[in-house]
Amino acid sequence: MSTLDIGGSQLDASWFLILGGILFTIGTVGVLVRRNPLVILISIELMLNAVNLTLIVFSRQLQNMEGQLFALMSMTVAAAEAVVGLAILVDIFHVRDVEDIDELSEMKG
Amino acid sequence: MAVAGAVGVVSFREPIRSVLSLVVVMLALAILFLLLSAQFVFVVQIIVYAGAVMVLFLFVIALFGPTRELAKTQLRFQSWLSALFVLTLLGLIYAMLQGIQYRQPDKGTDLSVFGTVQSIAVGLFTTYLYPFELTSILLLVAAIGAIYLSRKKIDER
Numbered sequence: 001m002s003t004l005d006i007g008g009s010q011l012d013a014s015w016f017l018i019l020g021g022i023l024f025t026i027g028t029v030g031v032l033v034r035r036n037p038l039v040i041l042i043s044i045e046l047m048l049n050a051v052n053l054t055l056i057v058f059s060r061q062l063q064n065m066e067g068q069l070f071a072l073m074s075m076t077v078a079a080a081e082a083v084v085g086l087a088i089l090v091d092i093f094h095v096r097d098v099e100d101i102d103e104l105s106e107m108k109g
Numbered sequence: 110m111a112v113a114g115a116v117g118v119v120s121f122r123e124p125i126r127s128v129l130s131l132v133v134v135m136l137a138l139a140i141l142f143l144l145l146s147a148q149f150v151f152v153v154q155i156i157v158y159a160g161a162v163m164v165l166f167l168f169v170i171a172l173f174g175p176t177r178e179l180a181k182t183q184l185r186f187q188s189w190l191s192a193l194f195v196l197t198l199l200g201l202i203y204a205m206l207q208g209i210q211y212r213q214p215d216k217g218t219d220l221s222v223f224g225t226v227q228s229i230a231v232g233l234f235t236t237y238l239y240p241f242e243l244t245s246i247l248l249l250v251a252a253i254g255a256i257y258l259s260r261k262k263i264d265e266r
Contacts, residue, residue: 013211014206014209016141016145017206017209018203018206019141021199021202021203021206022199023134024202025195025198025199025202028194028195028198029191029195032190032191032194032195033188033191036124038124038127038166038169038170039124039127041166042124042127042128042131042166045131045158045162046131046134049134049135049138049158052138052150052154053138053141053142056142056145056147056150057145059145059147060145060146060147060223061211062212063223065223065224065228065229065232066232066237068147068149068150068224068229069229069232069233069237071147071150072149072150072153072229072233073240073241073244075150075153075154075157075158076244076247076248077244077247078162079157079158079161079162079248079251080247080248080250080251081251082162082165082166083165083251083252083255084251084254084255084258086165086166086169086255087254087255087258087259088258089169090169090172090258090259091258091259093172093173
C-alpha cells in the first residue's frame with residue numbers, strides 16, 4: 001500500500017488503480033456487448049482513458065515524469081485512432097446504413 | 110462519478126447519450142489528473158478529448174441521425190459469454206492489484222514543479238525527442254488518411 005499526499009490529505013494510490021481497472025472493464029463490456037460501431041469506438045476511447053489514468057497514477061507515485069509523457073503519447077495515438085476509425089465509419093455509412101457491426105462481416109463494397 | 114458515466118456509455122441505447130456520458134467520464138478523469146499533479150495532461154485531456162474528439166463523434170452522429178439499437182439483433186449466447194469474460198478480466202485486474210509492489214519514489218524530484226509545462230517540455234524535447242517527432246508523423250498520416258477516406262469519389266463516375 002502506498003499513500004499519496006494530495007492537497008494535504010492522504011489518499012491510497014490503489015483507489016485510483018481500482019477505478020482505472022473498473023473503467024477498463026466497463027469499456028470491454030461496451031466493446032463486447034454493443035452492436036453499434038460508433039458505440040464500440042466510444043468504448044475503446046473509454047478503455048484508453050482508463051489506461052491513461054493508471055499511467056498518471058504510477059507517474060505520481062514514483063514521482064517520475066515519464067509516465068505523464070507516455071500518457072501524452074497515448075492520447076495522441078488515441079486521437080489519431082479515433083479520426084481514422086470515424087473516417088472509415090463515415091465511408092461505410094455512405095455505402096449503406098449499418099446499425100449492426102455483424103452486418104459488415106463481408107469485405108465487398 | 111466516473112464509474113456512473115462509464116456505465117451510461119455502455120447502457121444507453123442512443124449513441125448520442127453514450128457520447129454525452131463519455132464527456133462526463135472525461136471531465137471526471139481530468140479532475141483526477143489535476144489531483145495527481147498532472148496539470149499539463151489535465152489541460153490536454155480537456156482540450157483534446159472533451160473538446161476535439163467528442164465534437165468529432167457528435168458530428169458523425171449528427172450526420173447520420175439517431176439510430177436506435179435493436180435488442181433482438183444480439184447473438185443469443187453473446188451476453189453470457191461476455192459476462193464470463195468480463196468477470197475473468199475483473200478478477201485478473203484485482204489479483205494484479207493485490208500483488209502489486211510499490212517501488213520507492215525516485216529521489217531528487219522537486220514536487221513543486223512536478224507536472225508543469227516546463228518539466229513536461231524538458232522531458233519531451235530532450236530525452237524523448239525522437240518519439241515526439243514520430244507522433245507528429247503519425248498525426249500527419251492520420252489526417253491524410255482521413256481526408257483520403259472521406260473524399261468524394263470523382264473519378265468513379
